[in-house]
Amino acid sequence: MRARLTILLVTLFVVVATRSPAQVQEVARIKHEGGVNALAFSPDGRYLATGGYDRSTRVWEVPSGREIIRLTPSVVGREIFGMLSRGTTSAVAFSPSGFRPGWKISGHGKRHRRGRTAMGSGHRSGSRAHEPRWTGL
Amino acid sequence: MNHDGPVYDIAFSPDGRYLATASNDRSARVWEVGNAKEVARMNHEEIVLKIAFSPDGRYLATGSADGIARVWEALTGREAARLPHTNTRGVLVFSPDGRYLASGEDSCGAVKVSEAPTGREIAHIKHKHTPLGKLCGPPSIAFSPDGRFLVTGYFEDRAARVSDAASGREVARMKHESVVQAVAFSPDGRCLATADKGGTVKLWPWGQTTVEGAGTP
Numbered sequence: 001m002r003a004r005l006t007i008l009l010v011t012l013f014v015v016v017a018t019r020s021p022a023q024v025q026e027v028a029r030i031k032h033e034g035g036v037n038a039l040a041f042s043p044d045g046r047y048l049a050t051g052g053y054d055r056s057t058r059v060w061e062v063p064s065g066r067e068i069i070r071l072t073p074s075v076v077g078r079e080i081f082g083m084l085s086r087g088t089t090s091a092v093a094f095s096p097s098g099f100r101p102g103w104k105i106s107g108h109g110k111r112h113r114r115g116r117t118a119m120g121s122g123h124r125s126g127s128r129a130h131e132p133r134w135t136g137l
Numbered sequence: 138m139n140h141d142g143p144v145y146d147i148a149f150s151p152d153g154r155y156l157a158t159a160s161n162d163r164s165a166r167v168w169e170v171g172n173a174k175e176v177a178r179m180n181h182e183e184i185v186l187k188i189a190f191s192p193d194g195r196y197l198a199t200g201s202a203d204g205i206a207r208v209w210e211a212l213t214g215r216e217a218a219r220l221p222h223t224n225t226r227g228v229l230v231f232s233p234d235g236r237y238l239a240s241g242e243d244s245c246g247a248v249k250v251s252e253a254p255t256g257r258e259i260a261h262i263k264h265k266h267t268p269l270g271k272l273c274g275p276p277s278i279a280f281s282p283d284g285r286f287l288v289t290g291y292f293e294d295r296a297a298r299v300s301d302a303a304s305g306r307e308v309a310r311m312k313h314e315s316v317v318q319a320v321a322f323s324p325d326g327r328c329l330a331t332a333d334k335g336g337t338v339k340l341w342p343w344g345q346t347t348v349e350g351a352g353t354p
Contacts, residue, residue, distance in 0.1 A: 019308040021298070021299075021308055021310040021311070022182070022308060022309040023309075023310060023312075024310070024311055024329075024341045024342070024343075025310050025341075025342075026326075026339045026340060026341050027340050027341065027342055028310070028337040028339070028340040029337060029338070029340075030337070030339070030340070031337055031338075032334055032336035032337075032338070033336055034334065034336050035315075035318060035332075035333070035334040035335065035336055036318060036319060036332035036334075036336055036337070036338050037318045037319050037332065038319060039276050039319045039320070039321040039330050039332055039334075039338070040321065041321055041323045041324055041328075043323075043324055044324070044325075045324045045325040046321035046326065046328065048321075048323075048330050048338070048340070050330075050332060052318075052332070052336065053336075062323065062328055062340060063328055063340050063342070080307075082204060086196050112191050135342070
């Protein structure tokens with residue numbers, strides 16, 4: 001009787017455990033000064049462009065979350081594009097030919113080159129500038 | 138290229154030869170880019186708000202204010218499928234393999250996945266929704282590069298969800314401190330980015346182990 005009950009409970013636990021969604025741990029956290037509503041990865045997946053209500057377009061290294069470039073208020077370049085409309089950067093995009101951090105951005109806007117690391121997430125993986133490293137994979 | 142009213146959305150075909158436009162004049166039109174010749178015209182009952190090409194360029198999806206998303210053969214203008222009850226301000230996203238079409242549903246916070254060429258609904262994803270009058274914004278949707286999963290965000294839900302595209306089953310949840318406004322998968326499918334209204338963008342690992350953690354074989 002007790003054995004049957006144990007089996008039933010274990011089965012129930014397994015069913016519940018396998019049905020519930022996985023809680024994923026973040027690897028990096030990036031902070032803007034306003035809501036973010038535009039995201040785009042570079043074609044090689046090594047950079048992420050973000051834009052939002054603080055009117056800036058920013059590029060971050062993946063997965064370290066290190067800030068590479070900050071451009072305000074909008075940028076139309078050969079490598080990256082950020083569109084400011086109605087007080088927010090509503091769209092960001094990389095050129096399909098790719099992006100390199102050393103490239104000179106051909107659009108207007110202030111360039112921000114000082115590296116800044118991800119903020120206090122505690123899950124940041126070791127950041128080697130050109131070797132993306134993954135934890136938990 | 139001229140419509141008889143404002144143009145709300147445009148999209149290039151994947152090969153860059155055609156441009157599709159959605160307009161207030163209740164039509165969507167496909168144009169040849171080189172000579173601006175009208176190739177096809179798709180007439181709707183109401184204004185057309187959204188337009189998207191399938192990855193192979195064969196089909197065109199349109200979202201109209203009559204609450205129906207339609208799938209058309211892009212170059213002939215023949216209607217291939219209808220997806221009723223679609224959020225008309227919403228998003229229309231084809232999976233990278235062209236098999237699925239994800240769209241917002243007219244019930245708040247819901248995303249549906251349909252078979253692209255037939256319009257048959259195959260999955261239904263529900264986000265947390267606290268009614269704010271009649272405000273019912275569009276969800277943000279992105280497919281994984283292999284087309285198996287989709288990540289969705291909704292403007293009342295403080296979590297992004299990853300679901301199995303074929304079943305709609307939620308396999309992972311990404312928690313935020315504020316409501317989620319944008320989602321994206323990296324091109325290699327190994328990373329997810331989610332952004333919220335408080336200005337925080339989070340990067341998440343994605344891969345076989347993440348999915349196995351959710352118990353899928």
